[in-house]
Amino acid sequence: MAKIDDVARKAGVSKGTVSNVFSQKRPTSKKVTERVLKASRELNYVPNHIARSLVTKKTMAIGLTVPHGNFFFSSFHTQFINGVILEASTFGYRVLLDMISTKEVQTPTLASYPIDGAIVLGPTEEDERIEMLHRHQIPFVTVGKIMNADVEDGLTVNNDNERILRDIVEYLTSLGHRDILFLNAGKRMTVAAERKQAFEEALRERGIEPLPAMVHYKPPLHSDAYIKYGYDEVAHALGTLKQKVTAVIADDDRTALSAMNAIKDAGLRVPEDISMFVICGDQSMMHQTTPSLTGMDLQPSELGVRAVRLLMHQLGVLEGEYSRNWIVDSSIIVRHSCLPV
Amino acid sequence: MAKIDDVARKAGVSKGTVSNVFSQKRPTSKKVTERVLKASRELNYVPNHIARSLVTKKTMAIGLTVPHGNFFFSSFHTQFINGVILEASTFGYRVLLDMISTKEVQTPTLASYPIDGAIVLGPTEEDERIEMLHRHQIPFVTVGKIMNADVEDGLTVNNDNERILRDIVEYLTSLGHRDILFLNAGKRMTVAAERKQAFEEALRERGIEPLPAMVHYKPPLHSDAYIKYGYDEVAHALGTLKQKVTAVIADDDRTALSAMNAIKDAGLRVPEDISMFVICGDQSMMHQTTPSLTGMDLQPSELGVRAVRLLMHQLGVLEGEYSRNWIVDSSIIVRHSCLPV
């Protein structure tokens, strides 16, 4: 690989000048620029990103910090990442999929993060990744509320989960539903905590006493229960518990389909006997199922875009005022899976 | 941030020694090691990855090269990436989501790739990304056949697409199907070319003349036709063309659901009137639909693992013999969407 000295020699200029034509940080005269570019082309020269990073202290990469080992991209993540990639490339940033475990952080063989900042997916209540980023003073934004005790005033993008659950409860109760089974996200997710609280508050405001048995959390990935999440909970409620259920709120589309199978196996129908509402599903998938699924559109891609912008602000790449906690709009898309009682 | 000199001074050793305890490339005595580790801890020292890379010429990152701008993760990609991430972390490698467009490559502001090697997703017939990697002599492996004219004997992982299509045709014809509509992958994908050829050959071997109208390609992302892929083609065949169709082979689960809606709207049923077969779908999704979907299990996660291993061989990280074209097993999972004619 040709290096900057080779180009400088061939073009008859100093390497500082070669540096300038590539970085465009200082102006270079037209003829010198052309000489340099010509020499570079002939030598197949490309600036060494690593060497540049060492002096500029910038890697031009952001980390997408996902939980190590037990992570699985849902359609939500998928669209979120699409938003992140597209927006990051706008600023010339690359995206590093980062799934460092805490174990590795302790191990001395590991080097510093070659990233300028991070986006944390699916924060948990005491999130080790957040703690680590905070300790190493790496700028980050989380997708969802931060509940780490030692982190205050962190940057976040989020949907308005409280409002979302209120809207859902209002929608379902306006259809006459009072016996609502809630298949929530994973237990330690901060989003699950936000949702649960809002769900129960909204019920109480309508004079409905929330039952503990009516709220469930997505089991950990790789557990047997994970695959059957939705089916088991509904089957148990309808069968063993003989619990009256007229509506189900499902975390995602797969959970909803799973729950619908339990409903069918119990000899009931969606939506005639039980309504189904999806919080965090793939819109095109929800559109194609039978019946098509009513649910929220959380705009995951927009969340990704906003997460990047917030990080760019933090990194000083983007100028101007900005809110440290950006809320992305969400709306109910009514299809055919909810009916009045 | 503390640097190696600070630690060396504090521990009373040379920086070469500090380097050794972190890189573990040369042995260090126990007491020196402990002194260094203690000093590092107190100074909160972590080796600078960039500086290390500059001299070792290794970034310890591999690029996941996805098409720029019009990429969308399917469940297949999602699971593939899970495999890549997990396996890469095994070797201490990180994964960079790379979606560089050819435009950027021409622009002089861009620096060299900070990656040691790349995995190319969804190669097309004359793939620009492959051409570029080849030109810059960056080691890479593609997921799927390489059809670039100037690249010979490239590293690939793949399913046996020819065999897969033969198996599918054999399965469907054994059920008596002769009028099979094929909803293939995107037009310029090498996988689509492989599949089409095998599909038509397998039909001919059974005395069935393949009809051009019975093979369709997934439209480009962001086109109006993309969203309705499956629905439109089936509706057109059944309606306007009055084409006899007793079975449909769909590229993925979403396409299958979409096609099933067209079938329903035409007053027909799956599987009683038309059988549905999915090549590249999400197994848990296919398990949950009604009817559950019969199709291939392509083991996308295993493809990811193998892609990483192949790259590690190429990078000299993994020793020993290896095949330059690794085939991952696939099998038909029979569920409830295919019936005899």
Next chain:
DNA sequence: CTGAAAGCGCTTACAG
């Protein structure tokens, strides 16, 4: 607008 020189924070022969 251009050049000469120092420096970014590590690793690695080389010598002991």
Next chain:
DNA sequence: CTGAAAGCGCTTACAG
């Protein structure tokens, strides 16, 4: 097992 010194390939004040 340890140290002193050169070098990885750039950028950046500083001087002109």
